[in-house]
Amino acid sequence: MMTDLDYLSLASAMHRLTEPAVSSAISLLPLVPGSRGLDVACGNGDHSLWLARAAKPDGCVFGIDICKEGLVRAIESAKSAGLKGELAFLQGDVCSIPFPDHIFDWVWCADCLWPGPRSQGFLGMNPLPALEELVRVTRPGGTVALLFWSSQKLLPGHPLLEARLNATLVACYPFQEGWDPRAHILSAPLWMNEAGLMDIRGRTFVADIQGPLSDQAQDDLQLCFQMLWGRAAEELPEKERENFRVLCSNCSADFIAANQYYYGFITYTIFTGRVAAGSLIIAN
Numbered sequence: 001m002m003t004d005l006d007y008l009s010l011a012s013a014m015h016r017l018t019e020p021a022v023s024s025a026i027s028l029l030p031l032v033p034g035s036r037g038l039d040v041a042c043g044n045g046d047h048s049l050w051l052a053r054a055a056k057p058d059g060c061v062f063g064i065d066i067c068k069e070g071l072v073r074a075i076e077s078a079k080s081a082g083l084k085g086e087l088a089f090l091q092g093d094v095c096s097i098p099f100p101d102h103i104f105d106w107v108w109c110a111d112c113l114w115p116g117p118r119s120q121g122f123l124g125m126n127p128l129p130a131l132e133e134l135v136r137v138t139r140p141g142g143t144v145a146l147l148f149w150s151s152q153k154l155l156p157g158h159p160l161l162e163a164r165l166n167a168t169l170v171a172c173y174p175f176q177e178g179w180d181p182r183a184h185i186l187s188a189p190l191w192m193n194e195a196g197l198m199d200i201r202g203r204t205f206v207a208d209i210q211g212p213l214s215d216q217a218q219d220d221l222q223l224c225f226q227m228l229w230g231r232a233a234e235e236l237p238e239k240e241r242e243n244f245r246v247l248c249s250n251c252s253a254d255f256i257a258a259n260q261y262y263y264g265f266i267t268y269t270i271f272t273g274r275v276a277a278g279s280l281i282i283a284n
């Protein structure tokens, strides 16, 4: 999990690496012709764009985010992709979504509901208020989908180094020692049950990263190594820090992603739940 500034500087690279997994997750949405969807915390809008393409013909997608810089990029990419009527963006808070009740057929929310301290830019330890907002704007029978980057194996041949990097406090961020297990993203089915969703399912999709990698993919992977473990490596003894530098830096002669037989993967886990048919609020 990253700060918003980190996110925007890395988003395109991470999305290039993970698009196959995210696209597979998108295929679980009920994208019937004419469906109307919402991408909550849409960031730089890449997912919104893929969602809008998948919702064709006649579907439409709205993306909302609290961060203006992300929305500016999202609007630019939608323009360059030639998507006009079918994709729109506006500024909005996931805790108070600027739409009326029950108007979306599906709502997508990727990597936003990570429980964490508000002081560090998270939504707080309890994801329920935000999740209830997603449920509120979804029609009865519609789908709420939460997506999370859930794991990766990116250092083939170096399982101990990778395990040690992953076991650092920084790599587990924002989750911390002693936290309630329900504050972990894989507890999302519990949250969804508490939010009244039905037919809750989790599925995990893989983005394979296979050599020989293009220069662009190698650069993306180098950014990914830095994002995941740049600070984590500082918690390790010098010998392992050095190993990390040698394997994970694209100026090194032994850069792991330059190996033509490189293979690694990243997983995304999607949790879907259906809004109960009886949940429509009828005003007097």
Ligand SMILES: C[S@@+](CC[C@H](N)C(=O)[O-])C[C@H]1O[C@@H](n2cnc3c(N)ncnc32)[C@H](O)[C@@H]1O
Residues within 6 Å of the ligand: 002, 004, 007, 011, 040, 041, 042, 043, 044, 047, 064, 065, 066, 067, 070, 092, 093, 094, 095, 109, 110, 111, 112, 121, 123
């Ligand atoms: C890790 S990024 C994920 C963005 C995008 N969904 C993706 O997967 O690329 C988290 C996003 O949540 C947004 N965000 C944080 N707090 C928010 C809030 N209260 N309401 C709406 N968006 C928020 C940030 O601006 C950022 O774009």
